[in-house]
Amino acid sequence: MPYTLRRKVMFKDCDPARIVFYPRYFEMLNDTVECFFDEVLGCPFERLHQDHAVPTARIDTVFTAPSRLGDWLDITLTCIRLGRSSLDLAFAVRCGDEPRLRAASTLVHVGPDGRPVPWTGELRKALEYQIKGTD
Amino acid sequence: MPYTLRRKVMFKDCDPARIVFYPRYFEMLNDTVECFFDEVLGCPFERLHQDHAVPTARIDTVFTAPSRLGDWLDITLTCIRLGRSSLDLAFAVRCGDEPRLRAASTLVHVGPDGRPVPWTGELRKALEYQIKGTD
Amino acid sequence: MPYTLRRKVMFKDCDPARIVFYPRYFEMLNDTVECFFDEVLGCPFERLHQDHAVPTARIDTVFTAPSRLGDWLDITLTCIRLGRSSLDLAFAVRCGDEPRLRAASTLVHVGPDGRPVPWTGELRKALEYQIKGTD
Amino acid sequence: MPYTLRRKVMFKDCDPARIVFYPRYFEMLNDTVECFFDEVLGCPFERLHQDHAVPTARIDTVFTAPSRLGDWLDITLTCIRLGRSSLDLAFAVRCGDEPRLRAASTLVHVGPDGRPVPWTGELRKALEYQIKGTD
Numbered sequence: 372m373p374y375t376l377r378r379k380v381m382f383k384d385c386d387p388a389r390i391v392f393y394p395r396y397f398e399m400l401n402d403t404v405e406c407f408f409d410e411v412l413g414c415p416f417e418r419l420h421q422d423h424a425v426p427t428a429r430i431d432t433v434f435t436a437p438s439r440l441g442d443w444l445d446i447t448l449t450c451i452r453l454g455r456s457s458l459d460l461a462f463a464v465r466c467g468d469e470p471r472l473r474a475a476s477t478l479v480h481v482g483p484d485g486r487p488v489p490w491t492g493e494l495r496k497a498l499e500y501q502i503k504g505t506d
Numbered sequence: 507m508p509y510t511l512r513r514k515v516m517f518k519d520c521d522p523a524r525i526v527f528y529p530r531y532f533e534m535l536n537d538t539v540e541c542f543f544d545e546v547l548g549c550p551f552e553r554l555h556q557d558h559a560v561p562t563a564r565i566d567t568v569f570t571a572p573s574r575l576g577d578w579l580d581i582t583l584t585c586i587r588l589g590r591s592s593l594d595l596a597f598a599v600r601c602g603d604e605p606r607l608r609a610a611s612t613l614v615h616v617g618p619d620g621r622p623v624p625w626t627g628e629l630r631k632a633l634e635y636q637i638k639g640t641d
Numbered sequence: 642m643p644y645t646l647r648r649k650v651m652f653k654d655c656d657p658a659r660i661v662f663y664p665r666y667f668e669m670l671n672d673t674v675e676c677f678f679d680e681v682l683g684c685p686f687e688r689l690h691q692d693h694a695v696p697t698a699r700i701d702t703v704f705t706a707p708s709r710l711g712d713w714l715d716i717t718l719t720c721i722r723l724g725r726s727s728l729d730l731a732f733a734v735r736c737g738d739e740p741r742l743r744a745a746s747t748l749v750h751v752g753p754d755g756r757p758v759p760w761t762g763e764l765r766k767a768l769e770y771q772i773k774g775t776d
Numbered sequence: 777m778p779y780t781l782r783r784k785v786m787f788k789d790c791d792p793a794r795i796v797f798y799p800r801y802f803e804m805l806n807d808t809v810e811c812f813f814d815e816v817l818g819c820p821f822e823r824l825h826q827d828h829a830v831p832t833a834r835i836d837t838v839f840t841a842p843s844r845l846g847d848w849l850d851i852t853l854t855c856i857r858l859g860r861s862s863l864d865l866a867f868a869v870r871c872g873d874e875p876r877l878r879a880a881s882t883l884v885h886v887g888p889d890g891r892p893v894p895w896t897g898e899l900r901k902a903l904e905y906q907i908k909g910t911d
Contacts (some may be wrong), residue, residue, distance in 0.1 A: 380874060382675055382686050383668050383799070387845055388559040390620075394532035405652055406686050416652050417711025424523040431566040437620060440792055441687025481880045483574060485525075493640060517810055517821050518803050521652060522659045522710055529653070535790050540787055551787050552846025576659055576822025658829040660890075664806060667799035694793040701836040707890060755795075756840060 372501055373449045374411050376403045380442045390437035395429070396472055400462055403446045406480070412497040422483050425478060428457070430476035442466045450501040456480045456487035507636055508584045509546050511538045515577045525572035531607055532565070535597055537611070539583045547632040563592070565611035570603050577601045585636040590623035591615045593633060642771055643719045644681050646673045650712045660707035666742055667700070670732055673716045674748070682767040692753050698727070700746040712736045720771040726750045726757035728768060777906055778854045779816050781808045785847045795842035801877055802835070803823070805867055808851045817902040827888050833862070847871045855906040861885045861892035863903060891900040 378399060385448065386392035405427070409415040438444060445465045452459040457479050464472035482488040490498060513534060521527035528570040540561070544550040555562065573579060580600045592614050599607035617623040625633055648669060656662035663735070679685040689695065708714060714737045722729040727749050734742040752758040760768055783804060791797035809830070814820040824830065843849060850870045857864040862884050869877035887893040895903060 381672055382690075383671060383797060385792045386787060387555055387790045387792065388561070388796045390561065392536075392788060393562045393565070394529050394536060395869070397529035397532055401527075401653060402651055413512040415711055417709070420522055420652075420710060426523070426525065426572065429526045429566075429568040430528075431564075434562060437561065439687070440690060441685055501546060516807055517656060517825075518662060518664070518806060520657045520884075522655045522657065524657045527653060536788060537786055550846055552844070555845060574822070575825060576820055657825055658831070660831065662806075663804035663832045663835075664799050667802055671799060672795075673877060690792055696793070696795065697798045699836075699838040700798070701832040702835075704832060706788065707831065 432474040567609040702744040837879040
């Protein structure tokens with residue numbers, strides 16, 4: 372069950388070449404993960420980050436076409452694989468029918484000391500439901 | 507011939523988990539490319555961007571350990587392969603002996619209309635020298 | 642007629658002290674100006690910035706209380722005074738009933754060469770309506 | 777005794793109008809405070825922020841001329857007044873002889889609960905020395 376965040380390209384996102392500065396895309400992807408945890412998994416970051424965190428362990432990104440000031444982007448997140456304490460995600464950013472970016476990342480669920488801890492309880496159930504739902 | 511930018515992790519780079527927020531690493535990598543074009547290739551961005559640009563076409567990144575406020579990072583850029591209008595780069599970020607991040611990216615040299623244009627003249631020569639120098 | 646943008650404090654906005662890093666507030670204020678030009682004045686930045694710009698000439702800001710990850714902020718913009726080529730704005734940021742920030746800024750309408758140009762036509766009319774509406 | 781940080785305007789600082797996006801100036805000012813605490817006061821942020829913080833309570837800023845990609849900026853910080861738990865600062869940003877920005881801010885020294893705590897010990901002494909030195 373893909374989750375989509377719709378977002379306009381703002382002035383702050385753009386560089387002197389008048390296209391999205393690529394580090395800003397990663398802020399958008401992080402916003403998408405954050406909204407997904409809040410709205411879909413029922414685990415907002417202000418609660419999760421009281422004693423845990425979900426740092427990104429790797430991310431592979433292809434930028435297929437530039438995005439310009441004012442473009443409306445659909446940022447789609449799909450849960451791909453759930454590990455003991457990891458989560459593989461796929462991202463697709465589109466403007467209308469035009470693909471702009473594809474990415475694949477792995478998040479790790481860590482505890483207060485920064486070491487991986489298993490996904491458990493309601494959060495694991497919600498993530499498992501996301502994976503099954505995409506089959 | 508690897509190029510290294512030495513940079514302290516600043517307050518602005520860090521997130522509520524007190525580690526570098528990963529989109530900020532991409533700002534550091536972009537800074538490194540920019541300093542490399544200026545100091546090594548003799549082609550500062552303020553000149554290059556008058557009529558060209560070097561957007562990133564893809565970047566694959568592995569975050570091997572978190573970086574904390576105050577850490578001194580050595581960000582090393584190595585030219586890997588020079589295409590007609592592309593350039594493959596490898597990045598390694600270390601704090602002392604500890605690896606923090608590895609990345610591989612491809613830049614594309616584009617003209618005013620955003621289409622790829624060949625590397626030519628002094629800039630191509632300088633890039634070729636970098637590639638040969640790494641053999 | 643005040644305009645309000647409602648916005649959650651995201652992970653990217655927060656610093657290691659777990660509160661909004663103050664430069665991020667200025668991105669929020671800029672977003673608010675941008676949404677106001679688009680939604681209220683009918684002049685989106687992607688059109689305005691084809692040949693004009695509205696740089697900030699000064700901004701005075703008081704931070705009355707910190708904002709935390711997950712807080713919902715109401716960012717209110719009020720047009721205060723319209724000059725020949727300038728615009729005075731007032732901002733108030735609140736979380737529920739609690740004030741977080743007050744700011745007063747002046748924007749300048751500039752042409753392609755960066756020099757001030759008068760507000761004219763529909764844009765001036767829309768701005769005048771905003772000022773009168775606040776009386 | 778003014779402290780100056782010299783810094784080139786980088787690609788990441790600039791907006792589609794090809795000038796420094798004003799929220800990025802506040803990142804530069806924060807970097808300057810951070811370097812000043814580290815290099816001049818002998819109190820780096822990685823130590824200070826273990827149990828304290830120095831949030832900005834207000835900042836008034838005038839942008840006198842735009843800065844462009846590649847400009848070298850001299851960012852000068854001067855300690856103006858030391859309160860029980862506050863510190864007034866003045867900033868001037870110049871490119872060569874041309875002024876670009878002036879700002880006046882107040883920082884507050886706070887403890888783990890975010891409440892003001894007096895400047896004490898070596899840090900107060902170092903700050904007092906800065907104030908006297910500017911007479």
